[in-house]
Amino acid sequence: MAGTTRKYVVTVTRLGKKWHLVYITKNKGFTLQKNQPGLRSRLTSNQVTYARNWARKRGFRIRVGQVDQNPFHIIEKKFSLNRSSGDHEAVGVHSKNSYHYRPAPWGGVEAYDYGDASNTRSTLVKAGEHARSHKEQWAEVFGPFPWYIKNGVVYQGYFPNHGDHLHLARSKPVA
Secondary structure (H helix, E strand, C coil), rough: CCCCCCEEEEEECCEEEEEEEEECCCCCCEEEECCCCCCCECCCCHHHHHHHHHHCCCEEEEEEEEEECCHHHHHHHHHCCCCCCCCCCCCCCCCCCHHHCCCCCCCEEEEEEECCCCCHHHHHHHHHHHHHHHHCCCCCCECCCCCEECCEEEEECCCCCCCCCEEEEECCCCC
């Protein structure tokens, strides 16, 4: 991930209660937020070092986990997906304004195709259904199923030329 900063999630626990540590500034330190789904503080490694000291001085147990900023890795791991072979970022392979050519804030590009020999059709369909259930996170979902997502909207019908692979595009990083 050239050009990106590693980010971390810091969770602290005291007296059986769990909070996320949210960084404000070095002078003001941190604030505690209730441990709610989707509420995460992304800290740099320097901020994590400062957070460890801040939490320990106050009697907290601290857990630090690195945040994977590439949203495609989540669905790849969940369904054991492998990217399709071939040069999908080569000019002329996709339409001029394709997400395959847009640099992503997490590194890489904003669209990936899955469908090599290791991915069965049923796996691609399951991964597509998973993406559909989280449609607000995807700009495009095309594949071997009788619906597709374009610009975040679900349409009925098969998207042309995507019957043998799953196409996922995202236009913003995971919040």
